[in-house]
Amino acid sequence: ISEEKRETIRKVVEKTGYRPSVQAQTLRTKKTKMVGVIAPKIASASIGKMVEGILSMLNENGYRMLLAVTQNEPEKELEYLAAFRDKQVDGVIFIATVFTPQHKDMLKNLSVPVVIMGQYLPGYCCVFHDDYHATYELTRAVIGKGRRKIGFIGAIQQDEAAGAERYRGFKDALCDMGLGEFA
Numbered sequence: 339i340s341e342e343k344r345e346t347i348r349k350v351v352e353k354t355g356y357r358p359s360v361q362a363q364t365l366r367t368k369k370t371k372m373v374g375v376i377a378p379k380i381a382s383a384s385i386g387k388m389v390e391g392i393l394s395m396l397n398e399n400g401y402r403m404l405l406a407v408t409q410n411e412p413e414k415e416l417e418y419l420a421a422f423r424d425k426q427v428d429g430v431i432f433i434a435t436v437f438t439p440q441h442k443d444m445l446k447n448l449s450v451p452v453v454i455m456g457q458y459l460p461g462y463c464c465v466f467h468d469d470y471h472a473t474y475e476l477t478r479a480v481i482g483k484g485r486r487k488i489g490f491i492g493a494i495q496q497d498e499a500a501g502a503e504r505y506r507g508f509k510d511a512l513c514d515m516g517l518g519e520f521a
Contacts, residue, residue, distance in 0.1 A: 370426050370427055370428050371400060371401050371428065372402045372403070372404055372428060373392075373396055373401050373402075373403055373427055373428060373429045373430070373431060374406065374418070374421075374422035374425075374429070374431070375392055375404065375405050375406065375430075375431045375432075376406045376408060376415055376418050376419065376422075376430065376431070376432045376434075377389055377405065377406070377407050378407075378409070378410045378415075379407060379408075379409060379410060380407055388433055388456075389405065389433075392431055404427060406418035406421075406422075410435065412436060412440075415432075416440055416441065419432070419441075419444045419445070420444065422450075423444075423447070423449070423450075428450060428451075429450050429452070429453070430448060430451070430452045430453070431452075431455060432445075432452060432453070432454050432455065433455045433456050434454050434455070434456055434457040434459070435456070435457070435493075435496075435500070436494075436496045436497055436498075437457070437459060437498075442459075445459075451463070453465065454466075456499060456500075457497075457499050458498070458499070466499060467499065469499045469500060469503040469504045469507065470503040470506055470507040470510075471507060472504075472507065473503070473504040473505075473506075473507030473508050473511070474508070474511045475507075475511075477507065477508050477511035477512065477515075478515060481512075481515045481517065486517065488512070488517075490504075490508045490509075492504050492505050
């Protein structure tokens, strides 16, 4: 359009306080500018920091967050995955703990990009810690300080990272340092 018409439109927009319809923009662009985030809980310091970091990056890039807290209930995770599929978010960030066959099916059928945090699932973009080596090295360091009676408190074994991998790192370090035999 001409510069004259552009200026006339700008003045009318300023005078009336016009704001474009979010729904109309979504229909036109096929983008909601919303990302669904599924978290098992928010009382955890580490998960709280993840959510804060995600929110910071989304805000910086003009996106909004739809946060779903599941209270560690796998059925709720599935419900929220289905809701985000149906509510047309632009992507899903799933802070995961356990993957059931139903989780894997639901993730496979999402038509939006998915990022998994806290766990590794082949075929998906994943952000996760090396829980095995972190626990292995920590256990070796404790043994190196002369400690011999060491205990382990961890998450459920179905939680691959915080449960199974950390325990595997702990027991392997004990065995490698000559302090135990595990089956």
